[in-house]
Amino acid sequence: MTDTAALPTNLAGPVFALVGNPNCGKTALYNLLTGARQKIANYAGVTVERKEGRLKTQTGRLVRILDLPGAYSLRPRTPDESVTCDTVLRRLPGEVAPSAIVAVVDATNLRRHLRLVLALKRLGYPVVVALNMVDLARRRGLPIDGALLSHELQVQVIETVGIRAHGADALIQYLENFQTQDGRSSLSDDATHLSVSDSEAIAADYVEVERILAACRLDVVPLGTISDRIDRVVLHPVLGPLVLISILFLMFQAVYRFAKPFMELFTDLVGWLSVTVGSLLPPGILKSLLVDGVLAGTGSILVFLPQIITLFGCIILLEDSGYLPRAAFLLDRLMGSVGLSGRAFIPLLSSFACAIPGIMATRTIPGARERLVTIMIAPLMTCSARLPVYVLLIGAFIPDRNLSFGIGLQGVVLFSLYVGGVVAAFAVASVLKFFAKGRAVNPLQMELPTYHWPSMRNLVLGLVERVKIFVGRIGSVILALTIVLWFLSSFPVAPTDFVGPAIEYSYAGRIGLALTHIFAPIGFNWQISLALVPGFAAREVAVGALGTVYSLAASGKDVAGQLAPIIAANWSLPTALSLLVWYVFAPQCLSTLATVRRETNSWRYPLLMAGYLFALAYVAAGITYHAARWLGTDS
Amino acid sequence: MSEFLQSLVVGIAVGASTVYALRALTPFRVRVWIANYTAGRLPDRLRIWLAGPTACQACGSGLTKPSLPKK
Numbered sequence: 062m063t064d065t066a067a068l069p070t071n072l073a074g075p076v077f078a079l080v081g082n083p084n085c086g087k088t089a090l091y092n093l094l095t096g097a098r099q100k101i102a103n104y105a106g107v108t109v110e111r112k113e114g115r116l117k118t119q120t121g122r123l124v125r126i127l128d129l130p131g132a133y134s135l136r137p138r139t140p141d142e143s144v145t146c147d148t149v150l151r152r153l154p155g156e157v158a159p160s161a162i163v164a165v166v167d168a169t170n171l172r173r174h175l176r177l178v179l180a181l182k183r184l185g186y187p188v189v190v191a192l193n194m195v196d197l198a199r200r201r202g203l204p205i206d207g208a209l210l211s212h213e214l215q216v217q218v219i220e221t222v223g224i225r226a227h228g229a230d231a232l233i234q235y236l237e238n239f240q241t242q243d244g245r246s247s248l249s250d251d252a253t254h255l256s257v258s259d260s261e262a263i264a265a266d267y268v269e270v271e272r273i274l275a276a277c278r279l280d281v282v283p284l285g286t287i288s289d290r291i292d293r294v295v296l297h298p299v300l301g302p303l304v305l306i307s308i309l310f311l312m313f314q315a316v317y318r319f320a321k322p323f324m325e326l327f328t329d330l331v332g333w334l335s336v337t338v339g340s341l342l343p344p345g346i347l348k349s350l351l352v353d354g355v356l357a358g359t360g361s362i363l364v365f366l367p368q369i370i371t372l373f374g375c376i377i378l379l380e381d382s383g384y385l386p387r388a389a390f391l392l393d394r395l396m397g398s399v400g401l402s403g404r405a406f407i408p409l410l411s412s413f414a415c416a417i418p419g420i421m422a423t424r425t426i427p428g429a430r431e432r433l434v435t436i437m438i439a440p441l442m443t444c445s446a447r448l449p450v451y452v453l454l455i456g457a458f459i460p461d462r463n464l465s466f467g468i469g470l471q472g473v474v475l476f477s478l479y480v481g482g483v484v485a486a487f488a489v490a491s492v493l494k495f496f497a498k499g500r501a502v503n504p505l506q507m508e509l510p511t512y513h514w515p516s517m518r519n520l521v522l523g524l525v526e527r528v529k530i531f532v533g534r535i536g537s538v539i540l541a542l543t544i545v546l547w548f549l550s551s552f553p554v555a556p557t558d559f560v561g562p563a564i565e566y567s568y569a570g571r572i573g574l575a576l577t578h579i580f581a582p583i584g585f586n587w588q589i590s591l592a593l594v595p596g597f598a599a600r601e602v603a604v605g606a607l608g609t610v611y612s613l614a615a616s617g618k619d620v621a622g623q624l625a626p627i628i629a630a631n632w633s634l635p636t637a638l639s640l641l642v643w644y645v646f647a648p649q650c651l652s653t654l655a656t657v658r659r660e661t662n663s664w665r666y667p668l669l670m671a672g673y674l675f676a677l678a679y680v681a682a683g684i685t686y687h688a689a690r691w692l693g694t695d696s
Numbered sequence: 697m698s699e700f701l702q703s704l705v706v707g708i709a710v711g712a713s714t715v716y717a718l719r720a721l722t723p724f725r726v727r728v729w730i731a732n733y734t735a736g737r738l739p740d741r742l743r744i745w746l747a748g749p750t751a752c753q754a755c756g757s758g759l760t761k762p763s764l765p766k767k
Binding site for chain 1: 697699702703705706709710712713714716717720721723724
């Protein structure tokens with residue numbers, strides 16, 4: 062973090078740190094307390110950095126809430142656990158020590174969670190236990206008694222349900238009445254030191270936890286839960302991988318099947334808007350800017366919103382259900398063959414949304430080498446920004462026909478492209494493995510959470526958030542780049558004696574024609590070459606750029622909603638296949654490179670990443686283009 | 697609408713978009729350097745805008761909007 066990225070200036074009010082094991086519901090509580098909408102999911106490692114929010118109580122008291130990454134102990138094994146430990150152990154310069162700790166524990170798994178509570182108690186902070194998920198524990202028949210637990214632990218225990226409205230009212234009442242002077246004055250450096258290094262105390266915690274559980278009649282491990290029964294199928298050595306492949310396959314089919322009618326609706330809407338605006342304005346550059354620039358550019362991306370919603374809907378349902386850690390477990394052996402562990406699965410899966418949170422999620426990986434390899438291959442997972450490009454090209458060149466059992470060819474091609482990215486990532490990881498011979502991979506230790514019915518609230522909030530991000534990008538950086546590209550494609554105006562399309566005389570035409578020297582060998586025309594440039598800011602801008610360029614070339618035709626048939630008429634199949642393959646490996650956007658720089662603290666790795674991805678994309682697209690031509694597909 | 701007015705609207709839109717796009721393509725540290733360099737030369741609101749809004753991604757602070765860079 063740079064020293065110039067200042068923290069919020071108003072530091073009034075006591076600070077409460079939410080601390081607990083991973084996946085105990087800290088972020089759900091944080092959202093409930095502060096009204097924030099941080100991502101929550103049913104697996105460990107969703108939060109990887111410190112988040113701060115504020116709560117204004119009914120009496121107007123302002124308190125600050127810190128949401129910290131999950132930690133199993135105060136001996137950090139991963140970068141995200143270090144953030145938590147450094148915060149509570151006051152190792153971060155400039156960070157105010159918490160006034161009190163809210164130790165969030167999962168009521169269904171007290172045996173593991175109480176050890177951290179005991180360690181936190183030894184630090185000298187005022188500690189209150191938020192006994193979360195009590196509803197679930199009671200449904201399982203666990204005799205949860207908050208008062209008895211409080212008596213045995215010698216700290217206040219407050220029952221909470223983080224995913225329910227008013228589920229933290231009692232905790233808010235505690236925060237309201239908390240007296241700051243009770244707080245951190247008692248925290249001494251000696252206490253901090255002892256709590257970390259005294260292994261005898263840690264061993265004693267195991268004994269103490271067993272005593273507390275026995276006193277609370279919670280020392281019986283429930284067997285044969287519904288989760289166990291589901292896991293017998295889902296984690297089966299043969300059935301498990303089949304279930305995983307089926308789920309992913311159906312997900313990509315749904316992207317086409319479910320989203321298609323909505324996409325057609327959006328296409329018609331954008332087309333209608335384009336015609337209406339065009340008819341309202343007199344001919345001139347303003348009309349051209351709005352119709353050929355803004356509507357053709359942004360409209361051609363906006364029509365893919367239904368696909369984005371469908372894909373993220375499926376991912377949120379999987380995240381919320383608790384299935385993802387099972388998928389990581391199933392893939393552990395396969396990932397081990399390329400020098401990774403199943404722990405890399407969730408960062409890689411996050412990269413399907415965007416490489417940036419995926420790269421940040423690698424903080425949950427304990428081994429430095431394994432973390433670096435995961436960062437280097439994360440951009441090969443197909444991020445959502447590439448989905449518009451895929452859907453456009455597949456819609457234009459792949460016939461919409463059923464193979465059998467209702468399986469559509471277009472969905473199969475989309476699935477193959479995603480698989481292509483995964484295979485490439487594994488191939489790169491295999492190569493990188495050779496540079497680290499003899500170094501052991503950390504064995505996978507991962508908590509398998511209880512299955513939950515996906516929450517409709519989480520689904521709706523998650524989708525609203527994704528729609529906001531997608532539409533927000535269209536309304537900001539994509540709109541700006543589209544307008545700039547319109548200007549470059551419209552000026553200078555071609556003289557009357559210019560031979561050829563007027564757009565080739567423009568700045569954009571000249572840039573595109575110059576770039577074809579690089580990209581012509583892999584089958585790209587000047588329009589594609591030009592569209593790749595703004596794609597470095599955000600990959601989906603390439604679609605908008607094509608919309609603008611072809612709209613200007615088509616002189617007033619309704620391109621905003623009809624880009625697919627235009628490129629189908631202008632491009633050969635080898636060119637389209639080549640571009641599809643380019644986007645499977647395409648060099649990532651600039652924001653991703655900046656994130657890699659920050660996470661690796663070096664320019665070496667982002668430059669290496671950009672170089673190898675460009676080379677991979679160029680070679681693979683070139684092979685595809687020439688192979689397709691050789692097979693005669695361009696005739 | 698007169699041709700002049702159309703040109704004016706288009707000019708403003710293209711100019712603003714160019715600045716916006718350049719900001720989006722400029723690394724965070726460079727933008728912060730510019731914001732620091734222009735202390736006292738540009739209004740603070742403009743400097744905050746120049747440094748923003750991807751600070752949350754670039755600096756890892758989790759902030760959605762950056763505070764004013766130091767002068």
